[in-house]
Amino acid sequence: MDTLQPAVDAEKLQSFMGKLVGDMGAAWSGVMVLIGERLGLFKALAEGGPATSDELAKRTGTAERYVREWLAAQAAAGYVEYSRTTRRFSMTPEQAMALADENSPVYVAAAFDVIKSGYIDEPKVTAAFKTGRGVGWHEHHDCLFRGVERFFRSGYQAHLVQEWIPALDGVAAKLARGAKVADVGCGHGVSTALMAKAFPNSRFVGYDYHKESIERARAAAAEAGLANATFEVATAKNFPGRDFDLIACFDALHDMGDPEGAAAHIRTALKPDGTFMLVEPFAHDDVADNLNPVGRLYYSGSTMICTPASLAQEVGLGLGAQAGEARLRAVVTAAGFTRFRRAAETAFNLILEARP
């Protein structure tokens, strides 16, 4: 009997399998990068110059047999170079920026700690698919919190003070003179600390419902000697304080169960001429326009982290990490803000300005 299976195009199958083999290798690359980061292998290769596995093992105090295998995996991935003639491995300046220099604006190694949390917490999220219940931000493995801190830092360090704040109407001047600022859903407080350092005349307070994140933010601020930044455990709907000149929310509003309620509370806590800076993952309004590498990253992260986080809280709106400007505008204007505009953007972020 004839099969009802549609005919398979052998060439298309070959090409799809090729893509999947690439993705399987990429999935392994995550843990390879984390090992390279933890042991300083990328840094030692980038800073010390071309090396054999033996030389790199000596530079890093690691076992040569492991380093040999790891280096071959990195070269196969295109993360380091290999010379057939010298038999040495090396890194180009571009590879070094992304993987060996944590102060570079494109340092991405820490992103794999975020992805690692997805693998570790997969059983919780798989179970939630069945029940429809949420998985709270705080219920994840702590590699998520450290990963977000270190991965997001690269972008914030490159853009926040230099581009995003100046893109807001009149805000840079207010902060330079001395203003009152809240960072809601501040996590480990990287954004709060960057602003506090840049604007010493202003006072900053970071709020987050996750106690461990607030403790980490306090410790980091103390270590950096920041006298104008404090951190408090509070939710976006009950944080104390009034008359803020600026309230910012970095990559956090879509993680909340009730983003409209949060935005309404933010509006009441602002001065009448204050500003709400909403930083959200870059997204177009139509899902069809987000089906690209950045969208792939965000929809995956959103499935594992952001959507479950929102579903775990009251209201459980589940905006997702690819809400897009139109949806965010609807949430923020429903909360009572009358003005809303896109102030800036990068490949990864939308910077939206809302005014009461």
Ligand SMILES: C[S@@+](CC[C@H](N)C(=O)[O-])C[C@H]1O[C@@H](n2cnc3c(N)ncnc32)[C@H](O)[C@@H]1O
């Ligand atoms: C993706 S993280 C971003 C952290 C930080 N803003 C950053 O950019 O590094 C989202 C943060 O929102 C916080 N969060 C989620 N729901 C919250 C709520 N209802 N109130 C306050 N914070 C909340 C989480 O605890 C988490 O720290």
